[in-house]
Amino acid sequence: xxxxxxxVLMPLLPLASFFLLGLFGRKYFKTSAGAxxxxxxxxxxxxxxxxxxxxxxxxxxxxxxxxxxxxLKYTWLEFYPGISIDMNIILDPISIMMIVVVSFISLxxxxxxxxxxxxxxxxxxxxxxxxxxxxxMLGLVLSGNILQIYIFWELVGxxxxxxxxxxxxxxxxxxxxxxxxxxxxxxxxxxxxxxLILAFHAETLDFATLIQRLTTSSPQLVSITTxxxxxxxxxxxxxxxxxxxxxxxxxxxxxxxWLPDAMEGPTPVSALIHAATMVxxxxxxxxxxxxxxxxxxxxxxxxxxxxxxxxxxxxxIIACTQTDIKRVLAYSTMSQIGYMMFALGVAGFxxxxxxxxxxxxxxxxxHAFFKSLLFLCAGAVIHMVHSNEMDDMxxxxxxxxxxxxxxxxxxxxxxxxxxxxxxFSKEEILLAAFNSDMAVYIIGLxxxxxxxxxxxxxxxxVFWNKDTIPRNGNEGTLTMKVxxxxxxxATVLAGFVPFSTLVTSDGxxxxxxxxxxxxxxxxxxxxxxxxxxxxxxxxxxxxxxxIASALGGLYHAAYSKFYIDEIYLFITRKIIFNxxxxxxxxxxxxxxxxxxxxLAAITAKIAERVRGLQSGxxxxxxxxxxxxxxxxxxxxxxxxx
Amino acid sequence: MxxxxxxxxxILNSVNIxxxxxxxxxxxxxxxxxxxxxxxxxxxxxEAAVAIAIIINLYRSHHSIDxxxxxxxxF
Amino acid sequence: xxxxxxxxxxxxxxxxxxxxxxxTSKKIFRSAIWLLFSLIGIAGxxxxxxxxxxxxxxxxxxxxxxxxxxxxxxFLTQQSGKxxxxxxxxxxxxxxxxxxxxxxxxxxxxxxxxxxTSSMAPVDMSVRNIGNQMxxxxxxxxxxxxxxxxxxxxxxxxGCIVIAMKIKTRTNE
Numbered sequence: 001x002x003x004x005x006x007x008v009l010m011p012l013l014p015l016a017s018f019f020l021l022g023l024f025g026r027k028y029f030k031t032s033a034g035a036x037x038x039x040x041x042x043x044x045x046x047x048x049x050x051x052x053x054x055x056x057x058x059x060x061x062x063x064x065x066x067x068x069x070x071x072l073k074y075t076w077l078e079f080y081p082g083i084s085i086d087m088n089i090i091l092d093p094i095s096i097m098m099i100v101v102v103s104f105i106s107l108x109x110x111x112x113x114x115x116x117x118x119x120x121x122x123x124x125x126x127x128x129x130x131x132x133x134x135x136x137m138l139g140l141v142l143s144g145n146i147l148q149i150y151i152f153w154e155l156v157g158x159x160x161x162x163x164x165x166x167x168x169x170x171x172x173x174x175x176x177x178x179x180x181x182x183x184x185x186x187x188x189x190x191x192x193x194x195x196l197i198l199a200f201h202a203e204t205l206d207f208a209t210l211i212q213r214l215t216t217s218s219p220q221l222v223s224i225t226t227x228x229x230x231x232x233x234x235x236x237x238x239x240x241x242x243x244x245x246x247x248x249x250x251x252x253x254x255x256x257x258w259l260p261d262a263m264e265g266p267t268p269v270s271a272l273i274h275a276a277t278m279v280x281x282x283x284x285x286x287x288x289x290x291x292x293x294x295x296x297x298x299x300x301x302x303x304x305x306x307x308x309x310x311x312x313x314x315x316x317i318i319a320c321t322q323t324d325i326k327r328v329l330a331y332s333t334m335s336q337i338g339y340m341m342f343a344l345g346v347a348g349f350x351x352x353x354x355x356x357x358x359x360x361x362x363x364x365x366x367h368a369f370f371k372s373l374l375f376l377c378a379g380a381v382i383h384m385v386h387s388n389e390m391d392d393m394x395x396x397x398x399x400x401x402x403x404x405x406x407x408x409x410x411x412x413x414x415x416x417x418x419x420x421x422x423x424f425s426k427e428e429i430l431l432a433a434f435n436s437d438m439a440v441y442i443i444g445l446x447x448x449x450x451x452x453x454x455x456x457x458x459x460x461x462v463f464w465n466k467d468t469i470p471r472n473g474n475e476g477t478l479t480m481k482v483x484x485x486x487x488x489x490a491t492v493l494a495g496f497v498p499f500s501t502l503v504t505s506d507g508x509x510x511x512x513x514x515x516x517x518x519x520x521x522x523x524x525x526x527x528x529x530x531x532x533x534x535x536x537x538x539x540x541x542x543x544x545x546x547i548a549s550a551l552g553g554l555y556h557a558a559y560s561k562f563y564i565d566e567i568y569l570f571i572t573r574k575i576i577f578n579x580x581x582x583x584x585x586x587x588x589x590x591x592x593x594x595x596x597x598x599l600a601a602i603t604a605k606i607a608e609r610v611r612g613l614q615s616g617x618x619x620x621x622x623x624x625x626x627x628x629x630x631x632x633x634x635x636x637x638x639x640x641x
Numbered sequence: 642m643x644x645x646x647x648x649x650x651x652i653l654n655s656v657n658i659x660x661x662x663x664x665x666x667x668x669x670x671x672x673x674x675x676x677x678x679x680x681x682x683x684x685x686x687x688e689a690a691v692a693i694a695i696i697i698n699l700y701r702s703h704h705s706i707d708x709x710x711x712x713x714x715x716f
Numbered sequence: 717x718x719x720x721x722x723x724x725x726x727x728x729x730x731x732x733x734x735x736x737x738x739x740t741s742k743k744i745f746r747s748a749i750w751l752l753f754s755l756i757g758i759a760g761x762x763x764x765x766x767x768x769x770x771x772x773x774x775x776x777x778x779x780x781x782x783x784x785x786x787x788x789x790x791f792l793t794q795q796s797g798k799x800x801x802x803x804x805x806x807x808x809x810x811x812x813x814x815x816x817x818x819x820x821x822x823x824x825x826x827x828x829x830x831x832x833t834s835s836m837a838p839v840d841m842s843v844r845n846i847g848n849q850m851x852x853x854x855x856x857x858x859x860x861x862x863x864x865x866x867x868x869x870x871x872x873x874x875g876c877i878v879i880a881m882k883i884k885t886r887t888n889e
Binding site: 643644646647648650651654657658661662665666667668669670671672673675676678679680682683684685686687688689690691693694695696697698700701706707 | 765769858
């Protein structure tokens, strides 16, 4: 078994780039910041590929099972023997897969941004923040300890805040970054409480020990399942609260409100953070704790399943009505993450039942490629048209050939058309759902049809509709086209990776099979969706408007995102601000500050009195003098006796 | 202020009487009390001279010898 | 009651009365004169005690020097005719309090003390003896204090001149 300790270089390189560009970028690296950031990340990516090769194909296995290797362990704070906060790096199938995905997508985004963000005033700050994000995300997936993952979780949230609010002169961007941070922070409160519950009962913070104690019968498992609060066992509370944290980061209903607004950031940022990497952190967390969910925490797993399915369906409906290209993609992301969540939710632990787990991770892997490709293409389109609205686009296929083909490939992949990668991962998810929960399977099937419809609605509206409008503007520089080409190739080929032999719920390789009979339903629905979209949107016509007015109220509700934002605003303004915020502020200002002011006033009054002793009047001085003498005389004469 | 000076002279005189009478009635074989009294008179004279000089100087700036008018050393 | 006792009481009344009037009088010139009488009374007391030398020194230095100096200063500050302000009630209270406390302190110290009379032979209080002892360097010699006091007198003299000097103003007058 070789020593994997050099893996610590992988996240540390982007961290070094962060410090370098952050401290010196403004002055010294104004234009070369991009090259520096990209080069450092290239080294990191190569390192990740090397490690993946070593782990998966050389010596990751022990006795035919992929096992967890602790690469580095450093005890940081020891509370008492048993609970200590360590900093450790663990390598197991999902973490290695994630570092490959994160570093590769990050590299693509870095290269794309060389062209997209060229000429920006704060070019070096952008790359600085990107490096910070890459470091945080890599740290998150390599964490071996639940508190360490929380630390990196928060760091990722900070990087997201910085990047969404990159154009801080725009008030909308500032509001969006605040909203993202506050919503995820609120979810992280649940996460923290969940961590504390689990750590308290299991008496450890380390993942491996935590899983081992809460899955096999042990005194900790007994204590956590028998202690209950409001009739629900603490295990369910802990796992559900941890899921809430994950749901916030992954934009599950009802904590999804920040994701569409986060599109105010630059488009490459959306590609990196809000499509491929940060939003899947929640899925990763559930996958990390999956043995506990699957073996002991069935109630919590049900929560994961239904929330995921509902979010997928809701997002698909809303996406059918949106007109901003990035918002359509944002809701599409939410929908696909819902797929990943419910795939985890229907899985069990162990060989065949663990199909859902493998399928979810596989979908994460392929989704990263085609979603980031979609976002980068959208970035190229926005760069050309200088607007986000679909109404300003149309007929672009003649002007942007590379983007057109890449977008088409990505749309086909997300709709699940064979032989692209999305087909393979979606099939496995639907198969896992079919085998365990029919209701979820039906929802998944319908959602995949809707997915094909709205994605091709987007494709046709951007590239085919309104053919006659002349355009000027260029497609983008070479640095913008090369990532698109690379990602398209990856999208096509990723489906053929023998994923189920590499990543499974218990480490045993799984033989995967695609049954043609089973695939007819989803693929058929997808083709139906594509044809419907072509009919409605390929050329300019009145049919979409007629359908929209026919649907009336339902259309309006979906267009306004089902008024969820308004409900949140109502709750915060009327209830929280008025009932809690204002009285608290009143108490703080009048009672607490008033008490302090009172103390200060007393001190000032006493000081004024004391000050009066030094009046400048000679007679008073002589009086004090005389009094002092008398006092001394009395002391010396009488007290001495 | 001049009244204050006069009061100080009276105090010093009282001490003088004390020394001289102790010398005469309790220790008639020594002369120490007399010497003390001589020195006290001398020093009182010097001090009165300096005090008068200060009072005259203060009068020049305040145009008053009332002690109430010399309150600049207030807080 | 012998004649010397009567003289003693007359002198005491003179001293104490003069002192009291000196500090309570409203007109400053009058209080200077009362001081004068008080000091002359003290000199008389010294004469009564047969310490002629001290009495002479008292009259020359105190009466003839200091009181005259005070009168000069009164003239210089042009306050001789005016009435001084009556002290405020608080001041009167405080001063009476100080007097009472001082009197109580000294009386309580003196009362229980038994003054032992000495049976030694009285020394001759002549000027020659005083002068000899002042300049002798042996025991009971006072030459060092004498030198010190002379330096002090020099310093006081120079100080007075400096303080009372009129500083020439730097204007084109």
